[in-house]
Amino acid sequence: MHNKLNGSTADLLEAAHQSILFTAKRPELVMDRGEGMYLWDTDGKAYLDFSGGWAVTSLGHSPKVLQAAIAKQAGQLVHASPGFYNKPMIEFSKLMTDISGFDKIFFASSGSEANESAIKLARKHGAKNLSGAYEIITLTNSFHGRTLAMMSATGKAQWESLYAPKVPGFKHVPINDFDACFAAISDRTCAIMLELVQGEGGVYSVDAPYLQALRKACDVYGILLIFDEIQTGLGRTGKMFASEHYGVKPDVMTLAKGIGGGFPLSAMLTTNEYDLFEPGDQGGTYTGNPLAMAAGMAVVQEILRLDLPTNAMLMGQTIKEQLASLAEKYAISAIRGKGLLLGFSVPEGTAAALAADCMEQGLIINAPNASTIRLMPSLTVTETEIDEMLLMLERSLIKLELYAAQKETAAVRA
Numbered sequence: 001m002h003n004k005l006n007g008s009t010a011d012l013l014e015a016a017h018q019s020i021l022f023t024a025k026r027p028e029l030v031m032d033r034g035e036g037m038y039l040w041d042t043d044g045k046a047y048l049d050f051s052g053g054w055a056v057t058s059l060g061h062s063p064k065v066l067q068a069a070i071a072k073q074a075g076q077l078v079h080a081s082p083g084f085y086n087k088p089m090i091e092f093s094k095l096m097t098d099i100s101g102f103d104k105i106f107f108a109s110s111g112s113e114a115n116e117s118a119i120k121l122a123r124k125h126g127a128k129n130l131s132g133a134y135e136i137i138t139l140t141n142s143f144h145g146r147t148l149a150m151m152s153a154t155g156k157a158q159w160e161s162l163y164a165p166k167v168p169g170f171k172h173v174p175i176n177d178f179d180a181c182f183a184a185i186s187d188r189t190c191a192i193m194l195e196l197v198q199g200e201g202g203v204y205s206v207d208a209p210y211l212q213a214l215r216k217a218c219d220v221y222g223i224l225l226i227f228d229e230i231q232t233g234l235g236r237t238g239k240m241f242a243s244e245h246y247g248v249k250p251d252v253m254t255l256a257k258g259i260g261g262g263f264p265l266s267a268m269l270t271t272n273e274y275d276l277f278e279p280g281d282q283g284g285t286y287t288g289n290p291l292a293m294a295a296g297m298a299v300v301q302e303i304l305r306l307d308l309p310t311n312a313m314l315m316g317q318t319i320k321e322q323l324a325s326l327a328e329k330y331a332i333s334a335i336r337g338k339g340l341l342l343g344f345s346v347p348e349g350t351a352a353a354l355a356a357d358c359m360e361q362g363l364i365i366n367a368p369n370a371s372t373i374r375l376m377p378s379l380t381v382t383e384t385e386i387d388e389m390l391l392m393l394e395r396s397l398i399k400l401e402l403y404a405a406q407k408e409t410a411a412v413r414a
């Protein structure tokens, strides 16, 4: 028997509890509409979104250019088949290879799938050119996705025993420790994969000399260097790609999140040298799907047209300066990150409560762990919206009594 919902928030929530598999603790509200930096729930309450839909809505919520591109393409061709070329697929491939300096691209729908492609390519390289090498070195505290293989690639302690047996062939080493990475390289190694700013891990950046040393080691041993730019790519860090901060070019780069501005889309890029797949090696029903390609095209063109990497750099600096002055009065420290992928520390165990109180006020911020707040707003964020965010953040800091004095005790304890 299927009873129609009456549309009230209470009715919707009851149906949600009954019918949605419990995989996430969600607040008791239902998101209904989005525009720019704001989301509105079904009761009409507004939320200023400094999580950017989880670093996804690069142009803000439901941007007009994305609406128009999706509507236009939907009227033309939603899906042909992965067995055919389509026009938006070709146009978007050309745009992405032009702006990234890579030669070849493969599209999928999620970040995990793009990373799976990168791992498959690395293992193909190992099989073909490195006498069967298959191991991939990744970093502890990293995040690469939720497919079984990407859970093995991810260096998250809580996932160690989840869904055993793990996919073999991944080794984890600490960030910015070249000796540890060098010691992990063997004749079984085919690739090193890392994020340049660990996002889910709490906003920790790699150092330039470390990254340059990894590049050299990969060149010497003929192993692939893979940058997971799923969170850092397409303007997020104040450059089009985070690798530009370091002057280090990888052999493979993966993108997702911001590339579709909310439409499910991801990509793996590589050079002609590693154009190693043969027909049948890799695929997917939705690879190069016309609707997704039109969405990606609209988003990336708008990022270029508005020079959003520069806005991300400038607004990121503004947020950092303002947070630094808040830190004189309140228990916030270790302000870090690049562009609009920012983090700061709060006393251990208070991050979730702080994020929850902000949410109550109508501000969405993210607490990736018990002592970190992460900000990753849309690349279009303005100073007015930053001021508004800081006002609500300060109110929550006062309400939770997170004053600078606490920071001292927290530091002494640590």
Ligand SMILES: *Cc1c(COP(=O)(O)O)cnc(C)c1O
Binding pocket: 109, 110, 111, 112, 113, 115, 143, 144, 145, 146, 195, 199, 200, 228, 229, 230, 231, 256, 257
């Ligand atoms: C989000 C993310 C992923 C996973 O992307 P999904 O689209 O959730 O599969 C992988 N790597 C990084 C760095 C991410 O931030």
